[in-house]
Amino acid sequence: MKKTLILGGGIGGIVAANVLKKAVGSSMQVTVVDRQENHYYNSSFPLLLIGERKPKQLTRELKQLERKKIEILHGEVKKLDLSRHRVIIDRGVIDYDYLIISLGVEYHPETVPGFSEFALNAYDFNGVIKINQKLNNFSSGQIVLFISSLPYKCPPAPYEIMFLLNQFFRQRGIRHKVKLTLVTPDFSPEPLAPPKVGQKLRKMLAQKGIELITEVKILQVEENVLILDHGVRIPADLMLGIAPHWTPEVLRNTDLVDKNGYVEVDRQTMETSYPGVYTIGDAAAVRLPVIGSYAPRAGVFAHAQAKVVARNIALLARGARPEYRYDGKGFCVMNTGFGRGCYSRVQYYKKPSPHITLQRPTRPAYLIKAAFEKYWLKCWL
Numbered sequence: 001m002k003k004t005l006i007l008g009g010g011i012g013g014i015v016a017a018n019v020l021k022k023a024v025g026s027s028m029q030v031t032v033v034d035r036q037e038n039h040y041y042n043s044s045f046p047l048l049l050i051g052e053r054k055p056k057q058l059t060r061e062l063k064q065l066e067r068k069k070i071e072i073l074h075g076e077v078k079k080l081d082l083s084r085h086r087v088i089i090d091r092g093v094i095d096y097d098y099l100i101i102s103l104g105v106e107y108h109p110e111t112v113p114g115f116s117e118f119a120l121n122a123y124d125f126n127g128v129i130k131i132n133q134k135l136n137n138f139s140s141g142q143i144v145l146f147i148s149s150l151p152y153k154c155p156p157a158p159y160e161i162m163f164l165l166n167q168f169f170r171q172r173g174i175r176h177k178v179k180l181t182l183v184t185p186d187f188s189p190e191p192l193a194p195p196k197v198g199q200k201l202r203k204m205l206a207q208k209g210i211e212l213i214t215e216v217k218i219l220q221v222e223e224n225v226l227i228l229d230h231g232v233r234i235p236a237d238l239m240l241g242i243a244p245h246w247t248p249e250v251l252r253n254t255d256l257v258d259k260n261g262y263v264e265v266d267r268q269t270m271e272t273s274y275p276g277v278y279t280i281g282d283a284a285a286v287r288l289p290v291i292g293s294y295a296p297r298a299g300v301f302a303h304a305q306a307k308v309v310a311r312n313i314a315l316l317a318r319g320a321r322p323e324y325r326y327d328g329k330g331f332c333v334m335n336t337g338f339g340r341g342c343y344s345r346v347q348y349y350k351k352p353s354p355h356i357t358l359q360r361p362t363r364p365a366y367l368i369k370a371a372f373e374k375y376w377l378k379c380w381l
């Protein structure tokens with residue numbers, strides 16, 4: 001029996017396992033390895049942060065996939081031995097015919113001096129739970145959210161967090177006592193989009209009284225102060241950060257990666273330099289046509305890439321030619337507070353530059369995002 005091994009039980013790994021198992025039935029063994037026993041649905045972390053979701057609502061046991069005859073191994077991936085078609089995990093050695101890598105990125109707060117001591121990570125499940133506790137006791141002062149470095153996943157998420165913080169304090173009647181500041185190394189809120197998209201977002205922030213500081217280098221965090229290049233100091237009563245993202249060490253120790261540690265792939269098939277080995281999701285270095293820079297990373301793209309790879313593996317296993325291609329298309333909804341959201345359509349592979357739209361905040365967009373969360377957690381796990 002052929003075997004497909006999937007490394008990582010996050011968005012990409014879960015979708016790939018489902019689609020592949022459905023296509024191949026009992027003719028192939030499909031195994032997912034993850035160090036975590038649970039999957040945490042990241043896209044709703046901003047809602048968890050303001051208390052509109054409870055941790056339990058966003059947590060699912062990966063073992064649930066066993067109902068679909070997908071094998072789940074709880075373990076740490078230690079080494080990829082690609083020339084011998086095998087992977088070493090802490091529980092032993094697993095061989096494979098096809099390998100799908102969806103190990104995502106890890107956070108490295110220790111690379112920003114003072115981050116771990118004086119800031120809370122707004123992208124991490126436990127960090128978000130702590131932030132929610134702090135917010136419930138916050139009555140006045142300045143809250144700063146800083147993006148440590150580029151690239152970071154889901155570029156609209158920090159803006160969504162700021163809009164939801166605005167809602168949170170308005171609903172409590174103390175918005176006038178709270179200053180909200182977002183600090184980013186990017187030159188614009190949507191750097192790859194046409195300038196009017198960035199301008200729209202800047203205007204929305206300004207209308208809600210949210211300060212935006214762009215094009216800065218974060219040097220250090222001290223108690224209640226963010227220190228930027230050129231000696232600029234930003235005071236904060238509550239310091240939130242997005243820690244630098246790196247691919248897991250197990251990938252950086254291979255010859256699959258580029259100089260930044262992301263796995264080089266064919267942007268249409270997601271295949272790496274090793275035939276039958278694919279990388280999807282946040283760990284992949286998907287390059288934009290013409291421009292050559294990385295395509296931004298997000299769950300919707302990991303999801304779409306997973307489907308392409310799983311369907312092509314099913315064809316290959318039957319002796320057919322792989323015919324599916326990832327087209328760089330997707331959509332995103334950024335919640336803007338009070339039950340509204342901005343819908344964005346994205347076509348990353350459009351030449352000469354990506355096509356990105358941003359609609360005005362609407363109720364239907366918010367409902368689409370809420371429905372997608374329910375659909376995702378019900379259908380894929």
Ligand SMILES: Cc1cc2nc3c(=O)[nH]c(=O)nc-3n(C[C@H](O)[C@H](O)[C@H](O)COP(=O)(O)OP(=O)(O)OC[C@H]3O[C@@H](n4cnc5c(N)ncnc54)[C@H](O)[C@@H]3O)c2cc1C
Nearest residue numbers: 008010011012035042043077103104154281282298299300
């Ligand atoms: C706050 C926030 C909001 C977001 N909002 C959105 C949104 O609205 N829309 C959207 O599309 N995307 C959103 N995203 C991004 C989205 O969650 C990610 O892009 C997506 O999860 C990437 O999927 P992945 O499969 O590549 O990695 P992940 O989902 O991160 O999965 C990687 C898995 O690999 C496992 N792993 C890693 N290393 C090892 C190892 N050595 N051994 C064993 N297991 C390992 C991890 O435990 C993890 O389960 C958001 C992210 C955050 C943090």
